[in-house]
Amino acid sequence: MKNSKVFTLIISGLLLVLFIITTTSNKPKETPAIIIVKSVKKINTEFGIDTSAVVKQIHSVKRNETLSKILLKYKTPYNKIYQAQILSKNLFDLRKIIYGHKYYSYSSTDNSNSLQYFVYEISPIDYLVINFKDTVSVDLIHKKIVLKKKIVSGVIKNSLYMSLAEQNVDPGLVINLSEIYAWQIDFYRIMEGDKYKVIYEEKYVDDKPVGINKIIGAEFFHRKENYYAINYKTNNKNEYYDEKGNSLQKTFLKAPIKFSRISSRFTYRRFHPVQKRYKAHLGTDYAAPQGTPIHAVGDGIIITAAYSKYNGRYIKVKHNGTYSTQYLHMYKIASGIRPGVKVKQGQIIGYVGHTGLARGNHVCFRFWKNGQQVNPLKQKIPASKPIVKKYLDDFNRLKEKIITELKNIDFVENNNTSTASL
Numbered sequence: 001m002k003n004s005k006v007f008t009l010i011i012s013g014l015l016l017v018l019f020i021i022t023t024t025s026n027k028p029k030e031t032p033a034i035i036i037v038k039s040v041k042k043i044n045t046e047f048g049i050d051t052s053a054v055v056k057q058i059h060s061v062k063r064n065e066t067l068s069k070i071l072l073k074y075k076t077p078y079n080k081i082y083q084a085q086i087l088s089k090n091l092f093d094l095r096k097i098i099y100g101h102k103y104y105s106y107s108s109t110d111n112s113n114s115l116q117y118f119v120y121e122i123s124p125i126d127y128l129v130i131n132f133k134d135t136v137s138v139d140l141i142h143k144k145i146v147l148k149k150k151i152v153s154g155v156i157k158n159s160l161y162m163s164l165a166e167q168n169v170d171p172g173l174v175i176n177l178s179e180i181y182a183w184q185i186d187f188y189r190i191m192e193g194d195k196y197k198v199i200y201e202e203k204y205v206d207d208k209p210v211g212i213n214k215i216i217g218a219e220f221f222h223r224k225e226n227y228y229a230i231n232y233k234t235n236n237k238n239e240y241y242d243e244k245g246n247s248l249q250k251t252f253l254k255a256p257i258k259f260s261r262i263s264s265r266f267t268y269r270r271f272h273p274v275q276k277r278y279k280a281h282l283g284t285d286y287a288a289p290q291g292t293p294i295h296a297v298g299d300g301i302i303i304t305a306a307y308s309k310y311n312g313r314y315i316k317v318k319h320n321g322t323y324s325t326q327y328l329h330m331y332k333i334a335s336g337i338r339p340g341v342k343v344k345q346g347q348i349i350g351y352v353g354h355t356g357l358a359r360g361n362h363v364c365f366r367f368w369k370n371g372q373q374v375n376p377l378k379q380k381i382p383a384s385k386p387i388v389k390k391y392l393d394d395f396n397r398l399k400e401k402i403i404t405e406l407k408n409i410d411f412v413e414n415n416n417t418s419t420a421s422l
């Protein structure tokens, strides 16, 4: 995602990051404070270019336009373009300039009108500066990012997206929230009357918002339950925990059966041993003797427990709004396993067999993400460890502060657009 890429660039190269705590219009009680977080390099907004002796022009990249094409328009000598390409190799791939992105040209004021500097906007934060003046030089410049603390709350009428859009909040916040709460809240089943409060940081460049930095804390009332999400950083990783210090992210078991071997992997093309033809195999087969217990890889609800000609006896478990898993060719479905039943991670849901279209005894394990079958072995599923003991006191202090802050936020009906302080 663009935002996370941008974020990486911020940590790697940065300048002066001001952390300004602002208040929203509905919360004027807070005292603004300024904390200097990091100071590495200071750059002026004109990319370190003395603008007094040049003519500046701003354009945007046209469709199918290459950097060479643009530079040749300014009569830049070929050898200088070539040098710029060599010098920028480790900074930015010049072949990757994007249609619609801005660039700035600075030409000399004399009759030659020669190009002195060229600046390409990689993102609203990152700029490639090429100096053509004397010896060609290339530099990557990062604009100053200001993080502003924001508060938003709402009562949902139709969707979270709509509720936030009505308040002019960056849609990236919806994505952030749905990732944080992937295990607690099914965002496809949000109900009218569900409520939320979110404290978050937004990135600003030249006083314009450029994306969500992170959610600091959130409270979500969904189906009469209250879910907290507290951001806490350990080992340089931003994680989210509930009020007890449990991770909101729950991991899956690596495989549905213990001590198994993979007999056939996920592929879009394999020779089917029974049908004798090439077809996609969107599952991972684990071979095991008949009767070997099959475990649910994560907490969830059974949505299918049935028999079909191809799948044999099979089960589908829905883990959350994003993930579901399927287990095929069972010899037997475990007793009590039927649609609507809740299962725990590791719970036995059935036994290995070869019912349906299967040759040997195995379980065909299928992993669904957002309605698509994907290879579970290629998914980055985060670990779900609770807060480490040595950080618990520190976490609890931070948690108290965030929860108090959340409690002080009032719910504002969505038609009141003054909630967001954008």
Ligand SMILES: [Zn+2]
Pocket: 264, 281, 283, 284, 285, 363, 364, 365
């Ligand atoms: Zn299979």
